[in-house]
Amino acid sequence: MYIRSVSSGRGAEKVLLSVAAGLAARGREVDLLIEEPDDDLRDRLPAGVGLVVLRKGGAAKPADLLFRLASLVVNLARRSKPDPCGDKSFRIAVARFLYKRRPPLYALNRYLRHRRPESVVSFLNYPNVALLLAAQLGRGDTRIYVNVRNHISNSVAQAKSRRMREMPVLMRNLFCLADGVIAVSDGVASDIARLTDTPLDGVTTILNPSYRPEMLELAKAPVPHPWLQSDGPPVLLGAGKMKPQKDFPTLLKAFAQLRRKRPARLIILGDGAEKQNLEALAGELGIAEDVDFPGSVDNPFVYFRHAAVFVLSSAWEGLPNVLIEAMACSCPVVSTDCPSGPSEILDGGRFGRLVPVGDPEAMAEAMAETLDRSAAPQALAGYIQRFGFDEIVERYDRLLARPAATGG
Numbered sequence: 140m141y142i143r144s145v146s147s148g149r150g151a152e153k154v155l156l157s158v159a160a161g162l163a164a165r166g167r168e169v170d171l172l173i174e175e176p177d178d179d180l181r182d183r184l185p186a187g188v189g190l191v192v193l194r195k196g197g198a199a200k201p202a203d204l205l206f207r208l209a210s211l212v213v214n215l216a217r218r219s220k221p222d223p224c225g226d227k228s229f230r231i232a233v234a235r236f237l238y239k240r241r242p243p244l245y246a247l248n249r250y251l252r253h254r255r256p257e258s259v260v261s262f263l264n265y266p267n268v269a270l271l272l273a274a275q276l277g278r279g280d281t282r283i284y285v286n287v288r289n290h291i292s293n294s295v296a297q298a299k300s301r302r303m304r305e306m307p308v309l310m311r312n313l314f315c316l317a318d319g320v321i322a323v324s325d326g327v328a329s330d331i332a333r334l335t336d337t338p339l340d341g342v343t344t345i346l347n348p349s350y351r352p353e354m355l356e357l358a359k360a361p362v363p364h365p366w367l368q369s370d371g372p373p374v375l376l377g378a379g380k381m382k383p384q385k386d387f388p389t390l391l392k393a394f395a396q397l398r399r400k401r402p403a404r405l406i407i408l409g410d411g412a413e414k415q416n417l418e419a420l421a422g423e424l425g426i427a428e429d430v431d432f433p434g435s436v437d438n439p440f441v442y443f444r445h446a447a448v449f450v451l452s453s454a455w456e457g458l459p460n461v462l463i464e465a466m467a468c469s470c471p472v473v474s475t476d477c478p479s480g481p482s483e484i485l486d487g488g489r490f491g492r493l494v495p496v497g498d499p500e501a502m503a504e505a506m507a508e509t510l511d512r513s514a515a516p517q518a519l520a521g522y523i524q525r526f527g528f529d530e531i532v533e534r535y536d537r538l539l540a541r542p543a544a545t546g547g
């Protein structure tokens with residue numbers, strides 16, 4: 140399983156470590172491939188999972204690298220239909236990717252040739268491209284899978300970086316070289332099929348293993364925030380990295396409208412580049428005294444358990460773990476109907492209100508109605524099992540293991 144790093148501990152990284160642990164517990168031999176040394180990771184590495192640091196051994200000799208890069212171009216021309224090397228925009232995108240990002244193609248290819256794993260699956264855009272390029276230098280009978288974690292079309296539409304804007308052309312020309320493509324939701328699967336001109340049935344949807352019974356025990360921990368300990372106004376909760384994708388300004392504007400009509404408080408968990416701007420916006424809206432930004436927390440589940448409503452305000456997603464986690468802790472939820480994931484998670488609105496993206500009036504109304512309802516739907520406990528750890532790990536196991544290993 141290949142990813143650049145797991146140090147951030149965000150959604151994709153948590154899912155990868157969780158799936159790796161589950162596969163190892165089933166007796167599979169699992170290696171975690173990362174690019175740089177991480178001194179803290181060995182203490183967090185799941186039992187039975189090996190660690191391979193791709194850049195640890197140093198760079199290959201320049202002549203060897205040049206030979207392998209030339210081989211890469213030849214192999215791409217031979218294996219792709221249509222020939223991607225005839226696509227000038229693709230050639231430019233690959234050249235820029237190799238020059239700017241400097242992926243460890245040699246180390247990845249060396250691992251494929253020497254270790255000869257049954258399968259390798261990469262997580263996130265950069266590793267997906269790097270793995271497919273490295274595999275074209277020779278991979279034996281190893282099967283290659285790429286895992287897409289976000290709605291790429293929306294990510295590209297909002298992107299400021301050229302490398303993100305070039306992702307569709309890389310996907311369109313490289314994903315046909317994979318043995319399988321994994322999407323985190325049906326919405327992401329549809330987006331991949333459209334971007335890469337491949338049949339939808341060629342993309343496998345595997346949900347996140349976001350629900351585990353242990354989180355319910357963590358939710359019983361002592362309440363860490365004074366607003367959640369008192370009999371004061373109801374507390375609404377938001378959580379996520381503070382970046383444009385999460386659209387916390389809409390949440391703040393919606394809360395300001397709600398606050399004008401009834402007492403309430405808002406806690407937003409997380410950190411990021413937009414935090415100071417969000418704090419300033421809360422001041423401009425006149426709600427600063429009723430909004431708190433405590434930063435990232437180790438145990439969000441206790442917040443979910445004691446909050447009156449969890450609100451997801453994202454402009455786009457893949458499959459938001461945080462929404463599933465809040466539901467698992469029996470917290471009523473409100474979410475934007477963004478592409479993609481929330482509608483699938485909430486069963487089209489059955490388990491929580493869905494509102495248009497960027498609409499503070501609709502969000503404020505949904506928050507008020509959910510506060511008045513005050514309880515999560517009765518059928519939620521059974522429904523949330525579809526995001527259960529064992530079921531999701533079983534799906535990865537069936538896909539990644541050789542057919543003979545599973546009797547399939």
